[in-house]
Amino acid sequence: MVLRFNVGGKVVDRVDLIRKKKWPWRLDVLPFAVLYAIWMVTIMPSIDIVDALIVLGGLVSIHVLTLLFTAWSIDFKCFVQYSKIGLIMGCV
DSSP: OBBBEOOOOOOOOEEEEEEEEOOGGGGHHHHHHHHHIIIIIIIHHHHHHHHHHHHHHHHHHHHHHHHHHHOOHHHHHHHEEEEEEOOOOOTT
């Protein structure tokens, strides 16, 4: 259960409490670290260096787009860098 406050205003309907994720667990860090490691271990040794650099360029461009979307969209930034605070029974 998520801590949610229904405001019911004209501009804001509800407010969810969120907490910033620790740096390694953010969705703009962990998946790309795994993808870069997979690239280094499997793709780079198995194909030509030019083709491997093209694949790396694709990964880097997707990573840059992810970082740009976190700057452009508040909802996407909250999805990537924050987690909702759950309700702990007995504390509220």
